[in-house]
Amino acid sequence: MARALYTTDKLGFAEIKQLIKAHCLSEMGREMVDKIQVMHQFDQVNKFLGQAKEFKNILLNDEALPIHHFFDIKSLANKARIEGVFLTEEEFYQVNASLTTVFAVIAYFNTRAGVYPNLEALFEHLPIEKIILKKIDQVIDQKGKIKPNASRDLLDITSGIAKAEQEARKKIDQVFKNANSNGWTADGSLTVRDGRLCIPLLAENKRKLKGFIHDESASGQTVYMEPEEVFSLNNKIRDLDFDRRREIVKILTALTSELRPYIPLLLSYHGLLSKLDFVRAKALFAIDIEAEMPQLVNEPLLRLVNARHPLLFLNFKREHRTVVPLNIKIDEKTRVVVVSGPNAGGKSVCMKTVGLLQMMAQAGLLIPADEASVTGIFKQFFVDIGDDQSLESDLSTYSAHLSKMKEFVERANGNTLVLIDEFGTGTDPQFGGPIAEAVLESLNHKKIRGIVTTHYSNLKVFASHTEGIENASMLFNNTEMKPLYILEIGKPGSSYAFEIAQKIGLPQNVLNLAKNKVSAGQKKVDTLLVDLEREKKEIYDTRIRLERQQKQVDLLLAENEKLKSYLEENKKSLIRDAKEEAKTIILNANKLVENTISEIKSSNADKEKTRALRENLNTELQKNTIKPVVTKQLPADEELKPGDWVKLTDSETTGQVIEIVRDNVVIAIGDLRTVAKRKKVAKVSRSEVPKEVRRSFSSNSGDIADFSPEIDVRGMRTEEALGAIERLLDRAIMMGFGNLKILHGKGDGILRKMIRQYLRKYEQVDRMEDEHADRGGDGITYVYLK
Numbered sequence: 001m002a003r004a005l006y007t008t009d010k011l012g013f014a015e016i017k018q019l020i021k022a023h024c025l026s027e028m029g030r031e032m033v034d035k036i037q038v039m040h041q042f043d044q045v046n047k048f049l050g051q052a053k054e055f056k057n058i059l060l061n062d063e064a065l066p067i068h069h070f071f072d073i074k075s076l077a078n079k080a081r082i083e084g085v086f087l088t089e090e091e092f093y094q095v096n097a098s099l100t101t102v103f104a105v106i107a108y109f110n111t112r113a114g115v116y117p118n119l120e121a122l123f124e125h126l127p128i129e130k131i132i133l134k135k136i137d138q139v140i141d142q143k144g145k146i147k148p149n150a151s152r153d154l155l156d157i158t159s160g161i162a163k164a165e166q167e168a169r170k171k172i173d174q175v176f177k178n179a180n181s182n183g184w185t186a187d188g189s190l191t192v193r194d195g196r197l198c199i200p201l202l203a204e205n206k207r208k209l210k211g212f213i214h215d216e217s218a219s220g221q222t223v224y225m226e227p228e229e230v231f232s233l234n235n236k237i238r239d240l241d242f243d244r245r246r247e248i249v250k251i252l253t254a255l256t257s258e259l260r261p262y263i264p265l266l267l268s269y270h271g272l273l274s275k276l277d278f279v280r281a282k283a284l285f286a287i288d289i290e291a292e293m294p295q296l297v298n299e300p301l302l303r304l305v306n307a308r309h310p311l312l313f314l315n316f317k318r319e320h321r322t323v324v325p326l327n328i329k330i331d332e333k334t335r336v337v338v339v340s341g342p343n344a345g346g347k348s349v350c351m352k353t354v355g356l357l358q359m360m361a362q363a364g365l366l367i368p369a370d371e372a373s374v375t376g377i378f379k380q381f382f383v384d385i386g387d388d389q390s391l392e393s394d395l396s397t398y399s400a401h402l403s404k405m406k407e408f409v410e411r412a413n414g415n416t417l418v419l420i421d422e423f424g425t426g427t428d429p430q431f432g433g434p435i436a437e438a439v440l441e442s443l444n445h446k447k448i449r450g451i452v453t454t455h456y457s458n459l460k461v462f463a464s465h466t467e468g469i470e471n472a473s474m475l476f477n478n479t480e481m482k483p484l485y486i487l488e489i490g491k492p493g494s495s496y497a498f499e500i501a502q503k504i505g506l507p508q509n510v511l512n513l514a515k516n517k518v519s520a521g522q523k524k525v526d527t528l529l530v531d532l533e534r535e536k537k538e539i540y541d542t543r544i545r546l547e548r549q550q551k552q553v554d555l556l557l558a559e560n561e562k563l564k565s566y567l568e569e570n571k572k573s574l575i576r577d578a579k580e581e582a583k584t585i586i587l588n589a590n591k592l593v594e595n596t597i598s599e600i601k602s603s604n605a606d607k608e609k610t611r612a613l614r615e616n617l618n619t620e621l622q623k624n625t626i627k628p629v630v631t632k633q634l635p636a637d638e639e640l641k642p643g644d645w646v647k648l649t650d651s652e653t654t655g656q657v658i659e660i661v662r663d664n665v666v667i668a669i670g671d672l673r674t675v676a677k678r679k680k681v682a683k684v685s686r687s688e689v690p691k692e693v694r695r696s697f698s699s700n701s702g703d704i705a706d707f708s709p710e711i712d713v714r715g716m717r718t719e720e721a722l723g724a725i726e727r728l729l730d731r732a733i734m735m736g737f738g739n740l741k742i743l744h745g746k747g748d749g750i751l752r753k754m755i756r757q758y759l760r761k762y763e764q765v766d767r768m769e770d771e772h773a774d775r776g777g778d779g780i781t782y783v784y785l786k
Contacts, residue, residue: 033281053366384419
């Protein structure tokens, strides 16, 4: 494998590793982070990325992994290798706790077999030897102390100590009681000196008791005596304590010997714990930078979609600012991108973002970019950024750059990613430009991939007519003289030297003098670039505006289609119900007529009887006569307002006004929204609206007056919370509310991060802020709508 030239410090890779280390729980995990390096094997990179993605999914969407203890059992296993050496009680406790964690983790994944294949591979074929735990549990208790019944001899010794201590205490209590009653004792109670229980006696009474004096007070007025009656018992207790210690060493030595055959397995368990801590730290860092797993291909190419520099993203996040995302593609067709534009316009950040994210991906780290992004495999990274002047090697800045160019030209190939900042600078532009062009041409012949930033016009011209090389520029607002930090592929950019100089206040006579010294051709080229930049900005703004309008049109068309289907379905249903009702009315009418005729015949056409029957017929007819609906037509000078109930004049459809835009009225009909001309609607009172319509509208959408722009998602899972927030956001946008309040709680902050990341995808969202610290702080998010 070819040797790669890394300049990780200048790309920020070392800072990334430090941020990951901060998430590790153990020293073993931190050691693994220190060993992170760029990999070149596709399967290996894919496996590491898959592990990080799966662990991130566990942290966000699954029950917590039962990781409770991370002890360095490797050092304990190496200690236990040595014959005659034994592990202490605390060390056995650490082994026991670590193995309990290992077995709990394996059981966790066994209940989810096939869900996290890359993480399951970490312990594949790893045997579960619970006999180790069983042996330790027989000797060590849950607090890490040896059990009194760990052996028969230890139990006897422990019982003997307890019995002797009880007897000694009983005797010394008797002696203390007698001495106290005789007035020999000083103020106080029994005390311990040199590990022995003693009686505090007044110094003048010390000869009135037989015993051994262990200590006296600072004033000399009190002595601490161990009575002769308990002296022999205390000696016996001390001897038993020595026996107990010897027995514990014997037990621990035997237990260590039983553990010794399992040392290789213990080292495997140690490896699993280290890897879990390592992958967990990578997943937590991925959540911090809102990273995703890109699509990985076994080719030297990349396509970044909405990529952000992770370090810049974290800095901006603390300042509540947003990073402008980067979109760039490097493949067989566009092998080298030459980025030009003004100083401080984002050229170097663009290049560093590409280099750092590609290195992160090949190191098995998730990257802050959309899942649609694609990263390949590069065998070498050649980077030239900043001033590499060397006093030791007697190299100037430009000489150091040329030395690197020599290395690049000699050793680069089609699997190399080359990143060169401010290509060709450091010497006379008259000569630096041609040398840079020659180097770029040579590198292009080798089919390298890369990004070059420059101000040189000859490189822009060379890129415009050379296959495999593409111009790009950082967009600049030349009206406000502000960079936009947006990369535009396909056109070179101006350096805006004169414009920026004018803005910072350089005297006009100096500017005019400088302009006169620029050649006419160069002046013309730069003017064309500025005009082109302006046109590009106008086209970009127009495109964004048209895309928004198209989205609104598509939304209205979709809603109209839904409304049409809704009305068609209701029409069929109403006709069907009407036919059934008409059929019933006709059947009842036939029966009534037949009965009436029969009654008339039976009464021999009696006038009174006939008149009563005719009135009965009229009464039944009135029951089935449809009364004309009188709707209140909206006068021209009467204003509609959101919340009013209206009826469409060309149908019997009733809805509620959501918004009024000029001569158009946005109406909510259940879950559907439609737009009608003002003259096509008639205002109706709430009492005129059928109850089932009001009930349906209330259950599905709710009146504006009843709508609450506040939601509590504490305790919900991520997917459930995002679904509820999406429904609330839709209703708020439709009803014209300006902000929402989301209660998500603090916890470890993951739910808050996911909610904010999700809401940033909506163009209707203007910004998000935390609640005041006294009223909930970062446990509550305010969402402000445009």
